[in-house]
Amino acid sequence: MLKHRVIPCVLLKDWQLVKSIQFDSFRTVGHPTSTARIYNSRNVDELIVLDIDASLNNEEINTEIITDIANECFMPLTIGGGINSIEDIYKILHAGADKVSINSKAIESKEFIQQASNIFGSQCIICSIDVKKENGLYKVFNRKKGILEIDPLELALEYQKYGAGEILLTSVDNDGTTKGYDLDLLRYIEKELSIPVIINGGAGMPKHCVEAVQNGADAVAAAYIFHFSKYTPNDIKKEMHNNNIYVRNL
Amino acid sequence: MGNLRSVQKAFEKVGAEAVISNDHETILQAAKLVLPGVGSFKDGMKHLKELELIDILNQKVIEDKTPILGICLGMQLFASKSYENGETEGLSWIDAEIVKFEFNEKKLKVPHVGWNEAKFNKKSCILFSDIDNQKDFYFVHSFYFKENENVTIATTNYGFEFTSAINKNNIFATQFHPEKSQTDGLQILKNFWES
Numbered sequence: 501m502l503k504h505r506v507i508p509c510v511l512l513k514d515w516q517l518v519k520s521i522q523f524d525s526f527r528t529v530g531h532p533t534s535t536a537r538i539y540n541s542r543n544v545d546e547l548i549v550l551d552i553d554a555s556l557n558n559e560e561i562n563t564e565i566i567t568d569i570a571n572e573c574f575m576p577l578t579i580g581g582g583i584n585s586i587e588d589i590y591k592i593l594h595a596g597a598d599k600v601s602i603n604s605k606a607i608e609s610k611e612f613i614q615q616a617s618n619i620f621g622s623q624c625i626i627c628s629i630d631v632k633k634e635n636g637l638y639k640v641f642n643r644k645k646g647i648l649e650i651d652p653l654e655l656a657l658e659y660q661k662y663g664a665g666e667i668l669l670t671s672v673d674n675d676g677t678t679k680g681y682d683l684d685l686l687r688y689i690e691k692e693l694s695i696p697v698i699i700n701g702g703a704g705m706p707k708h709c710v711e712a713v714q715n716g717a718d719a720v721a722a723a724y725i726f727h728f729s730k731y732t733p734n735d736i737k738k739e740m741h742n743n744n745i746y747v748r749n750l
Numbered sequence: 751m752g753n754l755r756s757v758q759k760a761f762e763k764v765g766a767e768a769v770i771s772n773d774h775e776t777i778l779q780a781a782k783l784v785l786p787g788v789g790s791f792k793d794g795m796k797h798l799k800e801l802e803l804i805d806i807l808n809q810k811v812i813e814d815k816t817p818i819l820g821i822c823l824g825m826q827l828f829a830s831k832s833y834e835n836g837e838t839e840g841l842s843w844i845d846a847e848i849v850k851f852e853f854n855e856k857k858l859k860v861p862h863v864g865w866n867e868a869k870f871n872k873k874s875c876i877l878f879s880d881i882d883n884q885k886d887f888y889f890v891h892s893f894y895f896k897e898n899e900n901v902t903i904a905t906t907n908y909g910f911e912f913t914s915a916i917n918k919n920n921i922f923a924t925q926f927h928p929e930k931s932q933t934d935g936l937q938i939l940k941n942f943w944e945s
Contacts, residue, residue, distance in 0.1 A: 694859060
């Protein structure tokens, strides 16, 4: 049986790992290489690293830091942030990452997703969608431009059509709040898709991850819970296992 | 393409010396070969052709019997043909076809992404030394290897049992990524290197 993945998600800013609260205030949580080493030794299912500076400031992909992180990882590593070209994806994969997470560029150009998945294969292309609620409606959120008049489901379906391998779905409202994932959002998107959905934003307790899987998540990503609580990825898996969810390595 | 560096550093981790190369002389002199790869079958074959590697590989693998390990797309390229983006002929070392996962009723997601068990049906294979049966390995693929000559050494369940590892003489391959499968994955690379 295919297992449900528990994926630590870490943010990179000025060579440090940080964690955001509702995408706004950032707290430094350690050195990227040592964090990667710890996650590797804890035998996590996968690791997602997003470079937030790169996407905001049009900065070049920092391949040096990606190489350092990749050297510590013998599990799948996804890198995202500031990806603007096919060349960027080459660079990231050559630095040792396995997948890339594309956000802003994908909103601008669906053809870019198609081109990337043709060259690198769908398995390599994660499309990341940030969502914020406005007047009761889910809308796509962009770090630079704010709320966009785009329905996240419509966007997800387009990404799927153009060759995305997975969707990383983040609720900006729930991010860092520890109140749990936005399950309504998850159901809204997931039930229409045939590619896997990784839910992100809001996990504060193992039971939140259980709820996410019960509501259709193929994988759960989380940051805050691992950096600022006593819970480890294994605690989450234990809770999932106790709820009859297939997980790896207990 | 793509994850070459991951494979190289995983081999380094288990004490092997691995060189990334498309140079004919380097390949001809190698004690062992690894053909990794992500991306599409058609692109994979196109690159092998453009780099004029097909004759070299046939000589090394079929005539000289040099051990080779195919990983993911690398494994699929060993087959006769693939139906990914039309029909493409492969290296044809194994009588097999590469077919897409299609699930209508069961609603399983494609690609098959994540950790899944490898059930050994040939535990004696050198690749599996010191690895327990039914351990999880990392998969990420939309097409699977449908073989006709009984070379399957492990299967994995995703809607049905599909071939997740093969061995035929000096030819070894895994659909999953040993380089991304932590301790058990590294052990497979070690077994291949030390065999």
